[in-house]
Amino acid sequence: MALALAGAALVPLALGACRAGADERREAVAERADSAPAAAGPDGMTADPRGTVVFLGTSLTAGYGLSDPALAYPALIQAKIDSAGLPFRVVNAGVSGETSAGARRRIDWVLRQPVAVLVVETGANDGLRGLPVEELRDNLRAILDRARRQTPPPRLVVVGMEAPPNLGARYTAAFRAVYPEVARAYDAALVPFLLAGVGGIDSLNQGDGLHPTARGQRVIAATVWRTLAPVLQRAARERPAREGPTSEARPAT
Numbered sequence: 001m002a003l004a005l006a007g008a009a010l011v012p013l014a015l016g017a018c019r020a021g022a023d024e025r026r027e028a029v030a031e032r033a034d035s036a037p038a039a040a041g042p043d044g045m046t047a048d049p050r051g052t053v054v055f056l057g058t059s060l061t062a063g064y065g066l067s068d069p070a071l072a073y074p075a076l077i078q079a080k081i082d083s084a085g086l087p088f089r090v091v092n093a094g095v096s097g098e099t100s101a102g103a104r105r106r107i108d109w110v111l112r113q114p115v116a117v118l119v120v121e122t123g124a125n126d127g128l129r130g131l132p133v134e135e136l137r138d139n140l141r142a143i144l145d146r147a148r149r150q151t152p153p154p155r156l157v158v159v160g161m162e163a164p165p166n167l168g169a170r171y172t173a174a175f176r177a178v179y180p181e182v183a184r185a186y187d188a189a190l191v192p193f194l195l196a197g198v199g200g201i202d203s204l205n206q207g208d209g210l211h212p213t214a215r216g217q218r219v220i221a222a223t224v225w226r227t228l229a230p231v232l233q234r235a236a237r238e239r240p241a242r243e244g245p246t247s248e249a250r251p252a253t
Contacts, residue, residue: 050089051116051239053081053232056103056143057159060194061094061121063217065206071214076221077228086232087239088116099125100139107146116235118147119157119228121194123178127163133174137182144186155231156188159224162195191227194220 055061055074063072074092081088093110095102103122111118120143126136140158147154160179163172183190195212197219198204204216212220 048089050087051235052091052114053077053088053117053119053228054091054093054110054115054154055119055121056107056110057092057094057119057121058098058124059094059096059211060124060220061092062096063092063094064096065208065211066214066217071217073217073221073224076218077225080221080225080229081232084229084232086236088232088236094121097125098122099129099131100136100143104139104142107143111147111150114152115147115150115154116239117157117228117231118154119159119224120144121159121161123161123175127161127167127175130163130167130171133171133178136175137178140178140182141185144182144188148186155235156183156186157191157228157231158183158186158188159191160193162193162199189227189231191224194223196223 055077059065061072061074063069063075066072069075069092072092072094074090074094078090081090093106095106098106100122103120120140122140122143123136144156144158147156158179160176163175165172180190180192182188193199198212198216201216202209204213204219205211206213
């Protein structure tokens, strides 16, 4: 779930509680479906010769409220990857309502097959609930520690979030600081703020004021791509020769 905006900071807390049951059902469906693209079978992750880019995230990544999952930013990133001629496929592992603790519990499942690039978008729901910043930091570090244990380890991208302003300046500043701190510690690329240019703009958000519309998702995709594209370019150049030849990558735009 997205962060609350000024003047509506209490609303998302109620929304998150009301959606908990539905989100649990969606999580069960997502865990069965997100491991492979729609056209692939249960073994799709091992059958596809491309490297896998996993987006571990919340409803902002899952595409909550959109008419088609293809409108969510991970799918838009796939289109950019294909346009750039890069040998990767995207897996959307977003689950609505999930906190960083939930992402930490899921990471073993997410990494049950090799992952070339792991994009971690979590913490929005921690901020909505006013959970301790130390827990967010610990959970992020545990997720990245687990990723490092994969052989070979994936390249890492950390996506920054913001806490709602009603929790006070001290909390919001500490919350914001977690993401660059953890990214530096793990040599991860950093998207400073997922909702840059989207948060607080009515025309780019759904009626709840929290979840981006299809237009808002396009802005998010552009924001993430600016950080992710160079990571993928480097990963493509370093892919082992045993994975076979790939088409020459075009400059990412």
